Each structure stands twice: as C-alpha cells, then as structure tokens.
Amino acid sequence: MTSSIPFEHITVLREELLDSLGLTPGDYAVDCTAGGGGHTQGLLERVGPTGKVIAIDRDPWAQSVLKARFAKELESGQLELLAVPFSQISAELSQRNLVGKIQGLCADIGVSSPQLDAAERGFSFAKDGPLDMRMDQTQGITAGDIVNGWSVQDMSRLFRDYGEDPQARRIAQAIERERARKPFERTLDLADLIAASVHYKERSRKHPATRVFQALRIEVNGELRELEALLESVGPTLKENGRCAIISFHSLEDRLIKLAFRALAEGHTKHIDKRLPITAVEIDKLKRFTIIKPFPSIPGEIELEKNPRSRSAKLRVIEKRGE
Numbered sequence: 622m623t624s625s626i627p628f629e630h631i632t633v634l635r636e637e638l639l640d641s642l643g644l645t646p647g648d649y650a651v652d653c654t655a656g657g658g659g660h661t662q663g664l665l666e667r668v669g670p671t672g673k674v675i676a677i678d679r680d681p682w683a684q685s686v687l688k689a690r691f692a693k694e695l696e697s698g699q700l701e702l703l704a705v706p707f708s709q710i711s712a713e714l715s716q717r718n719l720v721g722k723i724q725g726l727c728a729d730i731g732v733s734s735p736q737l738d739a740a741e742r743g744f745s746f747a748k749d750g751p752l753d754m755r756m757d758q759t760q761g762i763t764a765g766d767i768v769n770g771w772s773v774q775d776m777s778r779l780f781r782d783y784g785e786d787p788q789a790r791r792i793a794q795a796i797e798r799e800r801a802r803k804p805f806e807r808t809l810d811l812a813d814l815i816a817a818s819v820h821y822k823e824r825s826r827k828h829p830a831t832r833v834f835q836a837l838r839i840e841v842n843g844e845l846r847e848l849e850a851l852l853e854s855v856g857p858t859l860k861e862n863g864r865c866a867i868i869s870f871h872s873l874e875d876r877l878i879k880l881a882f883r884a885l886a887e888g889h890t891k892h893i894d895k896r897l898p899i900t901a902v903e904i905d906k907l908k909r910f911t912i913i914k915p916f917p918s919i920p921g922e923i924e925l926e927k928n929p930r931s932r933s934a935k936l937r938v939i940e941k942r943g944e
Contacts, residue, residue, distance in 0.1 A: 631928045632659025633729065634868055634936050637918050639663040641866045641938040642725035647671040649719060651858075653707035653728035653851060656683050658690050660727055665694055667725075675719075677703045677710065679757045682739075706843075708850030714858060723858050726865040730848060730874050732756075732838060744838060746812035746830040752805055754834075754841045764837040768811060769804045773797050783845070783873065784836030788819045792833060808834075835871065848874060852881035856909070861943035864913070870933045875917070882939045885910035913938040 638660060644650055646669035652661045655676035664674045674694075678684060684704050694700035703713055707728065714720045737744050743753035743764060752765035767776070773793045780789035795818035796805070805811050812830040819829045839845060855865045869875045888909060917935035924931055 631931070632657070632663075633928065633931045633934045634918065634920060634924070635659055635663060637936055638727055638729075638866045638868065639667060641913060641918075641936070642667070642727065642864050643862075644668055644672075644725045648724035649722050650674050650725035651710065651714075651723055651727070652676045653710060653726070654678065654730065655687055655702070656680075656729065658687050660729060661687070661691070661700070664725065664727070665691075665700060668699075670697070670699055673699060673701070675701045675703060675713070675717075677705060677707045677713075679704055679706050681757065681759070706847055708847045710851060711854040711858065720857055722860050724860055724863045726855065726858055726863070727867065728848075728851060729868045730844070731870045740808075743808050744834070746808055746815075746828055746834045749807055749809040752808055752811060754838045756842050762841060764811075764834075764841055765805055767837060767840065768796050769800050779840055780833050780836050782836075783839045784832035785872070786832035786836070792818055839873070845873060845877065848877055849881075852877065855881075855939070856885060856941070859941040861941060864938055864940045866936060866938045868934055868936050870935075875935050875937070878937050882910070882912050882937060885939060886912050909942055911940045911942055913940060 642650065642664075644664065644667035646667075648668045649672065650664045650668055652664055652674065655661045655678040658676070661674060661676045665672075668674060676687060676691075678687065681704070684702065687702055688695065691700050691702070695702060705713065710726075711720065714723070732744055740748035740750035741753075742758075743750045752763060752768065754764040755761050767779070771779070773790070773796075776793035776796060777790040780786045780792055786792065792815055795814060796811075799805070799814050805814075812828070812834070815830040815833055816828070851867075859865060867878050869878055914937075917937045919936070920928075920931040920934055
C-alpha cells in the first residue's frame, strides 16, 4: 500500500552507524530495515561497486520507494531488495551462500516517520485513521482485531509487558466497556478513550495512549519475536571481524539487544560448570565477540535539533573476532 504523503524519513544516527561497521570496498553488507533507504545508501557508498548490499523491508510502500530510488544499483546487482521479515535473514543468506561472509549487518528497529505520519496506516494516536498498524497490510491481525476481540486479561498483559503501562488493566477494562457499546474502528476513538480513562498524579509530555499504541504495534508486527530471531542470527551471519549495529527506540528492544550482545561477548561461559577441566585459553576461544562500546551511542545536540524524534534512539555495536 502506498500513501498520499511522500515517504520522507530522516535517517537516525546515520554516520555513527556507518562508521561503526568498518566497511571497505568489496564487502558484503545487510540492511535489515531499509525503509526510505538512508542507511542503505550509506552502505552502498562504503562497499562500492565491487561490493554488495542486501536490503530488507516487508512494507510494500517502502519497497516501491526503494525500487525507484535505487533502480541503477538494483539493475547492476550491487543491491538486492527483499520483501520479507528480517527474521528470515539466515535463510535468505543461506540460499545465496553468504552465511559467514557478511562484514556489516545493521537494523533500525521500529516504525519510521512516514509510517507514523500516514494516518491511513493507523500507527499514530494523533491522527485519525483505521486501527491497522500492520507493516505489511496484506496479512496478519490488526490493532482493531486485538482491542475488539481480546479478553481484558490478555489486553492487560499486552499493555503491561509490551507497553510497560502501569494502568494496563484499567485501560483494558475501559476498552471492554466501550466496545460493548460500539466496536473500535478509528485510532482517535481509541486514543480519546485511553486519555479519558487514565489518571496520573503528574502531567507527562507523553500522550496517555503512547504506551498502548506501542504495545499494539509490537504485537501486530511481532516486533520482539523478529528482533530475537535477528539477534540469534548474528553469530553465523557475520564473517570474522564483521560487525552488527542495531538502533532501537525503547527499553524493551534495547534490553533484548544488550543482553544478547552480552551473551555473545561472554561466550555463554556463565553456563559452564566451573568444576570441568576447561582452561582459560579454551574459555577465551568461546568469547568470539567484542562489544565495541560499554554504553550505547545516542544522538547529539545537532541531530536532536534537526530531528526531535531521534531523542530515544540508542545504537549498540558488536564485533565478531577473528581466530
């Protein structure tokens, strides 16, 4: 599905991500969340005409934009565009005999500005549109299916676990009462109901519906399951000295990335029985990954001024060590 508005997205932490991957001409790289092509463009520039970039995006709107923007690179074979969930990256690379040959793997997790700004996509609580929220609008359940069909218990768990909303049950109960009168069809109807149902002691800059809309979007698109699958593929995907760089925008994602990178860097040595006769050298061989920085990179003042939506972005990078 396309939209009446242009697909214009300001790429977040562009140079920081590209610099962190250490790409050189002739390398293979993968952009797991191509979107409007900002990071993809940078990858193409770094690997040059002798390299190759595989770009992934399951949104048909983004696909149409990418095909137009990179027509020359697609024709030359420097770029390959895949319309699949990025959880399928291992299978796709295996088909191309590229497992273990990727120097740079990157992802920008979450929803893009054009998707938020297009009311008809249903991502925004600030614009009236259908309660959809699917990245690929040709398949899967919608946000409307959840709020009109799930039990109070299941909605409460969703809003608590994926939205981290302290008033999850109150909101779920209010939704159940209202849908008995009239099913939810529009984003503003749901956002207004949530705003009228919650009461916080201190006024927040965030709209009261922010957390619920986040939780619905994550569930509709299986975002955390997708991220977990991507993190599991980092080890076999990268070549020696290859790097993975991931940008996240909320604590649930960042926590998953941080813990997965830590497990890779520790070589899962915490699960080794200390009574076994395993040497320090052997343990060190298990530690095949190095976390590049102990803390994530975040946007600077200049980027924040140009793009306030980047304020919650965090970039974490890990490297697969050579023998």
